[in-house]
Amino acid sequence: MSQAYLEIRNLTKEFISEYQEEKVVAVKNFNLEISKGELVTLLGPSGCGKTTTLRMIGGFETPTRGDILLDNVRINDIPANKRDTCMVFQSYALFPHMNIYKNVAYGLELRKLSKQEIRERTEKILGLVGLTGLSNRPIAQLSGGQQQRVALARAMVNEPKVLLFDEPLSNLDAKLRIRMRIFIRKIQQELNITSVYVTHDQEEAMTLSDRIVVMNQGEIEQVGTPEEIYARPRTKFVADFIGKQTNFLTGEVVERDSGKIKVKVWDKVITFDRQNDFKKGDKVLLVARPEMIDLSSREGTFEGEVNLVTYLGSEVIYEVSAKNQLFTVQISNPLKQGIYHRSDKVFMNFDVRNIYLIKE
């Protein structure tokens, strides 16, 4: 593991709510090591503590306990304006009474650089974000996407050690969001700036990140690459939060033998070519993503009935009810396989190689 550039140790934040008269723990024992040049995303539902964590890194909230180290220096006591971090705010927070140039050059002017250098760096970054020639435009006249890019430029032009992103794309429409996240990732990689990114949109997280930190109610559920998070979720929360409509089955390990385990699910026994550290008698949760279930009209592990058919062209999503449970099944390339209809009887087959097991 490379030397950590940004290190967060046992970070905790407690709020004392004025009106409810109670203590709220927003972030609990957060530990993370980020390498230089890495883009790590804090992902989770609202209220999970991701924004609070980000703001503590930036210096806008004071940790109740714990340490933040940047390049081996503890920065807890350094005020926000002296930290070498820059944030892209959710509302962009552009200065309405200044034009693009003045907004972007603001931080540079504070660093007392020469006029020449300020101009060069500002023009360069504006070029990078595709806003060349618009320096004099006032903020009020910009579109959402343009404003977003100004916010990005303003933060990046100062070449901070860490870039912080607070849900910067949530105010944009869907198409623009996709374009912008590709754009952000490209620039981040090109400039190799260490970044911490906060979002509740898992698709965004998956496409942008080197690693993802999934958070829930102030605590870390799992840290890993997008593939790790997706294919090998460590908790039910992660499995459920990531991906579309995960199916869960409960089972019990009935046999563990020479590299295989047999799991009893309802009245069937399914064999998995692995054992991890499961023991006989363990209760396990099967994580079966919609694309890991196959349908057949003749034979399969469980029998069920088609409730709902959603035809999307390149794939079909079926809602199948079996054993009093609803399953979401995704079949690609339906034109090849044929399409089932509502009330059809089908058999479900499981892709045992990819289904993940979580100990309950």
Next chain:
Amino acid sequence: MKNVKTLILLLLTVFLLFGSQSLVKAADVLHMYTALDTNEAKIYIEAFTKDTKIDVQWVKLPAGELLTRLKAEAKNPQVSVWFGGPSVEFIAGKKEGLLAPYKSPVGAPFLKGNLKDPQDYWTGFYFGAIGFGNNTNFFEKNKLAYPTTWQDLLKPEFKANISLAYPYTSGTSYTVLATLVQLMGEDKAFDYWKKLDSNIHHYNPSGSACVTQAGLGEIAIGIAFSHDILAKGTSQGYPIKGSFPSEGTGYEIGGLALVKGGPEPELGKKFIDWALSKRAQDLMKVWFRIPLNPQAEIAAGATKASDVKLINYDDEWAGNNNKRLIEKWRQIIGK
């Protein structure tokens, strides 16, 4: 940058609080309060400055407020001279210990009797009598006789057509009250005023306001000092004719005194001497006042003591009973 800002802020504060005050207290300036009308006071004060080259900073205040101000400032008097206002006020002021005695050599020859305080705490410098200012248009249009007695004022024809000041804000009005009490006896005087009250349109804060009101025809009769009736009424071109109650009327001596502990007593004394000199007393006629200095000239048409029946007005008694009578008046009349 930070330090400069703080410094400026502090300097500004200091300047505001103390700077302006020091500006006020310059050298060779006489400070005074006057109860005289601004325009009248200007005449005398400007003449004084012209004659003596002493600069004067003065404020005009209604008589009652002037006394209050002196009282409030007693620990640190802001003025040296109290110029003008009826003598009753000065008697009250002497009682409150606000005055300093000065016997002017200029006035000694002619200031006899109650023209000045027996212990020289204040001196008179003019004289005037209480009378009625009547709007001639009203009387001619309604074919009425001008009031020549106090009892005349109670006539129903004058309902809501008389005005004067509150006795507690105006020396003029208090003199009326004190006069009535001395004339009729206390109980009868208050009975009289109760009846008079129903004829009164409204009371004013200042004593001479009723004269211009009569002049404008807002009311028919204003009760005020003769000089105000002439100065503010007739001589301004208003249709005003003066008359006096034949039972007898009260009068006032215009007072002048040194303020105890004032900032420039020597200049104050100079002013008093000047005010009693023929030069100053000659100026009295401009405002229709009767000068006390027998060598001074008198205005045409001004009243002399011999023209009117005067009661034996006891200034001292009026001054001593000021608070009591006013309180009783407020209780009984309720205003």
Next chain:
Amino acid sequence: MTKSKRFVAYLKRIPSDIKKLFREPLLLIAIILVNLFLFLFIVLPLFKIFQLSFEDNGQFSVKIFYDLMSKSYNVQPLIHSLTLGVAVSILGTLIGFIFAYAVTRVDLPLKRFFNVMATFPIIAPPFMMSLSAILLFGKQGFVSKMILQNMIQFKIYGFYGLLVVETLTYFPTAYLTLYGVLQAIDPALEDAAMDLGASKGKIFRSITLPLATPGIASAILLVFSQSLADFGNPMILAGNYTILATQAYFTIVGMYNLKGGAALAILLLIPSLIAFCLQKYWVSRKSYVTVTGKPSATRIKMDSPLTKYSIFGLCLLFTGVIFLFYGMVIFGSFVKLWGANHTLTMDNYKHAFTVGWEYIKDTLILSSIATPIAGILAMIIAFLVVRKNFPGKRLMELVSLLTFAVPGTVVGIGYILAFNQPPLILTGTAAIIILLFIFRDIAVGVQTGIAELQQIDPSIEEASTDLGADSSFTFRKITLPLITPAFYSGLAFTFVKCMTAISAVIFVVSGKWNLITIAILGSVENSDLSQAAAFSVVIIVFILLALWLIQFLVNRLGGGRRIKFEKAEAL
């Protein structure tokens, strides 16, 4: 957490809050200075009044109140003041509502004109209406004498006269409040009602009026306070209908009774404070509307011609009355001697600029010094209250608002009590007048500043910090430019208030420093109405010049936003 635990937690935070303060010494100095000024020039005078009234021979006593109240000549003014206040507030709110409704909900021409006329009285000296009433309806009045040939005697001195002039003077406050309230009601609500089948009348009764009710209550309370505190109008027009504010003045000035005057001041203060608290803490909490109301053309619906024309007619009528009153004063200023000599002349103006020049000069100088200081101080307080955390913050905000709730008479008395002895002897100086100006009017600037600051997205200031700026830089480069419109609004309002001040300053004017408003009262007392009219017009001209200048500065420095009195009047 129980209340005590919460308080303990609050106390525990204090040391860390203070520690944070020490890291920014400039901030700390600012807080200390502001608190010092607020204490000296707002709290201390009020305290002195209470101290004088409630003390008898060194002990706490309410004796003076018994003494006062046992006299009918004190009880009457109290009853009169309250009665008049209630009447004016109801009538004024009614008129204000009609205007506000007309401008926001009815399809009428001349809306901008009505808007201007309904707010004009705010910039005029408050007692101009009384002067005009005499010019119009006095025995020598234009209407009484020339038009009606003295057939009708108008009872302008007393209750009815005061009711009319105070209503005309203070209804703009109600108008502005109600305008804001009506604008802020979500148009979708009224659209929905219409969609469901409600008639215009039904929409008004079941939607608009109920939602506007807190605003109506607000307006009533605000106008009530203003009527209670009115000094200039009653001085001129009260006649025998004595009211508390002028009685307090006479008690001190005529009966040399400082203590009695102070006690009367407290009696005057209590209803005002109650009205203020009700308005701020109860009524505004019940507000149903959001602050960000957008004026929209779709709000105006079709009305029945009857409604339309009657409302239009009413607005024209009121506007006509306002025009008449102000026009009369302008006309009167050109008359040689009202009531006696009606030749037209410029003499009164000549007199104003020669003999009266001292008054004009002094008033302008003092107002011009006080206004920027008040403006800056107000912005600093607003910034501290909204953006910073320190012990006693809420208290600072409350104190700075206090003078808005306190009638000018009370403040004036407090000042002469507080500053006529060492260590701070200010009576007779320019300083006391300037201080009175500043701290009387600071409340509005603070409120406007707070409202404006609250509308600025805090992440903008965070962004500035994030990019490396310290508090002072952020304040100067980011916050200040963004609240500049509010700053200029505050300046404009303060200047107006300084130029038209009377009720507090009448206690502290001195030989060296005198004010036009006092000269006006003196002229009216001498029945020199033409002179008074001329002075009044001079005041208005200077105010208009100043407003134009401020608007010019605002336009020049970018933004080009029109100065608004909306938030200024309606707290």
